[in-house]
Amino acid sequence: MSARSLAVLASLSLAACVAPQPPVPRTSAATLEAARANADDGSAWAQECADWDEWDKRAQPFRVYGDTYHVGTCGISAVLVAGPEGHVLIDSGTRNGARVVLSNIRTLGFQPQNLRGVLTSHEHFDHVGGLWWVHQNTGAPIYTSPEALEVIESGEEHPEDPQFGMHDPMHPVPRAVVSAITPGTPIGIAELTFTPVATPGHTPGALTWQWESCEAGYCKSVVYADSLSAISADKYRFTDHPDYVQAFRDGLARLAALDCDILLTPHPSASGMRDKVLASDWQSGMTCAAYAADRLAVLEERLAMEAAQ
Numbered sequence: 061m062s063a064r065s066l067a068v069l070a071s072l073s074l075a076a077c078v079a080p081q082p083p084v085p086r087t088s089a090a091t092l093e094a095a096r097a098n099a100d101d102g103s104a105w106a107q108e109c110a111d112w113d114e115w116d117k118r119a120q121p122f123r124v125y126g127d128t129y130h131v132g133t134c135g136i137s138a139v140l141v142a143g144p145e146g147h148v149l150i151d152s153g154t155r156n157g158a159r160v161v162l163s164n165i166r167t168l169g170f171q172p173q174n175l176r177g178v179l180t181s182h183e184h185f186d187h188v189g190g191l192w193w194v195h196q197n198t199g200a201p202i203y204t205s206p207e208a209l210e211v212i213e214s215g216e217e218h219p220e221d222p223q224f225g226m227h228d229p230m231h232p233v234p235r236a237v238v239s240a241i242t243p244g245t246p247i248g249i250a251e252l253t254f255t256p257v258a259t260p261g262h263t264p265g266a267l268t269w270q271w272e273s274c275e276a277g278y279c280k281s282v283v284y285a286d287s288l289s290a291i292s293a294d295k296y297r298f299t300d301h302p303d304y305v306q307a308f309r310d311g312l313a314r315l316a317a318l319d320c321d322i323l324l325t326p327h328p329s330a331s332g333m334r335d336k337v338l339a340s341d342w343q344s345g346m347t348c349a350a351y352a353a354d355r356l357a358v359l360e361e362r363l364a365m366e367a368a369q
Contacts, residue, residue: 158190208265
């Protein structure tokens with residue numbers, strides 16, 4: 061029997077052990093207001109977490125702006141956008157990190173069963189390895205890029221991923237609950253609107269997400285920009301894949317051009333999240349344009365190194 065067949069059988073077996081979730085009432089205005097008022101401002105997270113901290117290290121959730129919250133661990137981001145008709149989660153963290161994510165959602169006063177959708181950044185286990193667990197405990201459908209869909213369904217890496225062969229398989233997610241979106245076309249989930257932006261490079265199916273969060277009558281554009289690091293397996297050469305490199309550059313250009321008041325990233329330290337929290341200013345430090353320029357510089361350095369070999 062193939063490894064994939066065994067994984068599917070394991071999925072069905074484990075699914076049978078998860079109790080069905082009862083219906084949960086919609087989130088009241090009072091619950092939303094209480095979460096905004098009572099959520100930590102990030103101070104606890106900054107005290108508990110160091111730069112480039114452990115991926116599964118438990119940390120307190122906190123409010124970023126409006127109804128946007130960080131519910132991830134010290135080393136891996138997961139973002140919750142809350143609304144009266146339901147909530148949307150971006151990324152799950154690892155399989156173990158997903159437990160922290162669901163616990164943090166409850167800590168804020170929300171019910172994970174009110175998740176109406178889960179969005180993905182890029183298709184690596186440290187960011188989407190917990191999707192199966194999140195779906196099993198919430199029933200929320202998953203929205204991803206066309207390139208990442210097969211990876212999430214099978215649990216196996218994309219053969220065109222620069223890091224192909226470096227990671228263990230993820231728990232496969234049933235195809236029936238995963239949908240491919242069209243980059244550039246906004247999607248509405250529970251009366252919340254998100255715009256997916258294709259930013260391939262770190263992986264073929266990497267996405268950046270943009271949405272608007274408001275408080276006290278002021279709205280800001282929040283961008284969850286993908287990792288965009290030119291990291292690969294030892295034998296991979298970006299220079300051998302010119303079309304992939306061009307797509308990488310195009311995605312960086314799209315990111316640099318975004319309306320971007322608040323920048324968040326799957327690895328918090330990639331965008332200096334801790335510094336922003338300590339400064340009590342989410343618009344301080346690295347911007348989307350600066351982040352894109354930094355990632356482009358790293359890519360160009362990698363290409364120059366390969367050319368010199």
